[in-house]
Amino acid sequence: MNKIHEECGVFGVYSSEVKNLASMTYYALYALQHRGQDSCGIVVNDGGVFTGKKDLGLVGDVFTKEVLASFGPGKIAVGHVRAGVKGSVTHANAQPLVVNHVKGTMALGFNGSLVNKNELRTELELQGSIFHSTADTEVIAYEIIKARLNAPSIERAVTNAMDKLKGAYCIVLMSPTKLIAARDPNGFRPLCYGVTEDGSYVVASESCALDAVGAKLVRDVKPGEVIVFDSMGVRSIEDHCNTAKMSSCIFEFVYNARPDSIVDGYSVHEARVEMGRYLAKKYPVEADVVISVPDSGNDAAIGYAKESGIPYELGFLKNKYVGRTFIFPDQKDREDQVRKKLNPISSVVNGKRVVMVDDSIVRGTTSGRVVKLLREAGATEVHFMVSSPPFLFPCYYGTDVPNKDMLIANQHTLEEIRQMVGVDSLNYLDLEDMKKIALMDGKNGFCYACFNGEYPTETPKSTGNKYETKINIEEYTKRH
Ligand code: SF4
Numbered sequence: 001m002n003k004i005h006e007e008c009g010v011f012g013v014y015s016s017e018v019k020n021l022a023s024m025t026y027y028a029l030y031a032l033q034h035r036g037q038d039s040c041g042i043v044v045n046d047g048g049v050f051t052g053k054k055d056l057g058l059v060g061d062v063f064t065k066e067v068l069a070s071f072g073p074g075k076i077a078v079g080h081v082r083a084g085v086k087g088s089v090t091h092a093n094a095q096p097l098v099v100n101h102v103k104g105t106m107a108l109g110f111n112g113s114l115v116n117k118n119e120l121r122t123e124l125e126l127q128g129s130i131f132h133s134t135a136d137t138e139v140i141a142y143e144i145i146k147a148r149l150n151a152p153s154i155e156r157a158v159t160n161a162m163d164k165l166k167g168a169y170c171i172v173l174m175s176p177t178k179l180i181a182a183r184d185p186n187g188f189r190p191l192c193y194g195v196t197e198d199g200s201y202v203v204a205s206e207s208c209a210l211d212a213v214g215a216k217l218v219r220d221v222k223p224g225e226v227i228v229f230d231s232m233g234v235r236s237i238e239d240h241c242n243t244a245k246m247s248s249c250i251f252e253f254v255y256n257a258r259p260d261s262i263v264d265g266y267s268v269h270e271a272r273v274e275m276g277r278y279l280a281k282k283y284p285v286e287a288d289v290v291i292s293v294p295d296s297g298n299d300a301a302i303g304y305a306k307e308s309g310i311p312y313e314l315g316f317l318k319n320k321y322v323g324r325t326f327i328f329p330d331q332k333d334r335e336d337q338v339r340k341k342l343n344p345i346s347s348v349v350n351g352k353r354v355v356m357v358d359d360s361i362v363r364g365t366t367s368g369r370v371v372k373l374l375r376e377a378g379a380t381e382v383h384f385m386v387s388s389p390p391f392l393f394p395c396y397y398g399t400d401v402p403n404k405d406m407l408i409a410n411q412h413t414l415e416e417i418r419q420m421v422g423v424d425s426l427n428y429l430d431l432e433d434m435k436k437i438a439l440m441d442g443k444n445g446f447c448y449a450c451f452n453g454e455y456p457t458e459t460p461k462s463t464g465n466k467y468e469t470k471i472n473i474e475e476y477t478k479r480h
Helices: 021-031 065-070 117-126 136-148 154-161 207-212 251-256 268-282 298-308 331-341 365-376 414-421 431-438 473-479
Strands: 008-019 039-046 049-056 074-082 097-101 104-114 167-174 179-183 192-195 201-204 216-220 226-230 233-237 289-292 316-318 342-344 353-358 381-386 425-428
Touching: 008 021, 008 104, 008 167, 008 179, 008 226, 021 039, 021 065, 021 074, 021 201, 021 207, 039 104, 049 065, 049 104, 074 104, 074 167, 097 136, 104 117, 104 136, 117 136, 136 154, 136 167, 154 167, 154 179, 154 226, 154 233, 179 201, 192 207, 201 207, 201 226, 207 216, 251 268, 268 298, 268 381, 268 431, 289 298, 298 353, 331 342, 331 365, 342 365, 353 365, 365 381, 365 414, 414 425
Parallel strands: 289 353, 353 381, 381 425
Antiparallel strands: 008 074, 008 201, 039 049, 039 074, 097 104, 104 167, 167 179, 179 226, 192 201, 192 216, 226 233, 316 342
């Protein structure tokens, strides 16, 4: 749907007894599929023997009954789903990555994006490392291996390697005897752990994966924390905690995370409903019905309807079996794909003044196409409410917010966008209102960089990757 997409989901399990962890990981990855649909993988560890399978495709396609049956039982397992940017969807980039080194084997999965990946990679290559992929995971693996040579344990190696990693990362790592989870000091991406009734520990990008395997959420992994699960139980290493300001990605609450997840103590659904309520308070309109662009606009549309008193109805039927639009390379394909994926329910919108709620506008082409469908179905007015502020800057932390040339709000005024999308009115959630919602409990800090250009860390220095176009924030601010 020409939407922003998250780039990965991670999962790990440490069981007190040997059992079928491949199917447990499969269910968890199924629940995390929204975080990445290009490749997936599972590695199971039975007494230090690693058995793995990774491939391009959806979890349900890669892990058929036969493939799952080919895994033996184990005590530890890790799993991964990935969405790659254009050109990076390769088998080599699929995860978990399994690495054999002098101190033993490890398998790791990663979510996020390192801002100093190119520098680290160059340094490693000059020292003799040979890379097989373009994934940050491989850089992290080499840094851990290097640190392991002088560290007394794998968890200490992970902790020491974190001294060199900058940016956003959640790591789930399996050694022959341990499961280790680590979250960057800013806490950009979510990571939590839970426990099942039989005492197995599970770690996942989102709590919805814990729910899927019957585990109870214990807590979020703290920014900067390394947690070790092994035969001694659970241990926490907090060397990197409180070394940076917490900067949890606000866009997880707008779009990335599933609404049934709890992220850093917040209900994603409740946050989205609140975003819709704020839109209704600030931008009331005379209308007959509130609808959402499914599924990402659903919760905010409910909030808008609750606050405004305008009834919420199902305005579109979404065909969930059609692939995502951005995998179709040219514009014509993308437009056809919108029609295949969304069909307006004409009895809901025909002859009506419609409030349409969606989570964001990236390039604007999809939104324009969706509005056209509503007009064709007989909507007399379309008032477009967007439950996030305009995207003005790229994301360097693992969400695929593209560079400024691709962002309609960076290139056009509100009125121009309104005309281009073809709606009667257009309103975005104000950044200040988003901050009020995010800071309701006053505990957490958030990243809003794709909306305000205030990056919580240094930004990538080198070129040659998707960050080639650097933003001159001062120049931008003057222009707008
Ligand atoms: Fe999230 Fe935007 Fe910050 Fe990226 S820049 S971490 S998408 S808030």
